[in-house]
Amino acid sequence: MSTYFPKGEVARKWFVVDADGQTLGRLASRVARILSGKDNPKYTPFIDTGDHVVVINAEKIKITGLKADNKKYYHYSGYPGGMKEEEFLKRLERRPELILETAIKGMLPKSKLGKAMGGKLKVYRGADHPHIAQKPEVLANA
Template identity: 50%
Template structure:
């Protein structure tokens, strides 16, 4: 009787060597930047990529306040939030959110590109966003990545 060999390699959490990387968001288009960050966090750049295992890197984004949106998105794109109570739907335009919390614009874009399950929530915690060009993660020795 023949036995089937397992040809597909499935990575384990311990197999992944977690790297830290810094991305400068100055003058980058939001959607293109967010897709590259999500790709990196998910681990799809890694040859060990396995869909159900966290094989991604930790990503630090600096200069979030200098992000660019194309077309009329600054005035027309709406971000909604709801507390759960009747009549409590609030909305902000992209321009208002960039002025108040520039980190949230990138966070929402990247989170929307991650899986909507336990793994996605875990991967979302591997993203650190800062409005200025300083970050407190120098001890992790992050490599600068050009996107």
């Protein structure tokens, strides 16, 4: 059995996903699947066949249960005593796009290929985005 290689250049589409009222994990897994190209019939694990995704209204994302009160994000500076901690609600107020980026990129491979996939993700706080020239398709029920 031989290895499949997609012929020609990979045609990439642009999608817009509205995060208003969506659950964080479910939205993140759907977007990660599109970024990795697993929805593409020409999917090949070692080639980046994914599409571009623009997520809007990141500040209106929902999470279930008590996670809004209990979830914390950690960052270590590399120095002794440099562990930083931020609660979900504070981060949602300060930088909601970072919450979605972290969740989505955490579902992608941890390699050069995963970084390339993550580079096709654009997350914006409000409903406006600068990618109208690419004529993105609206992705319903993401």
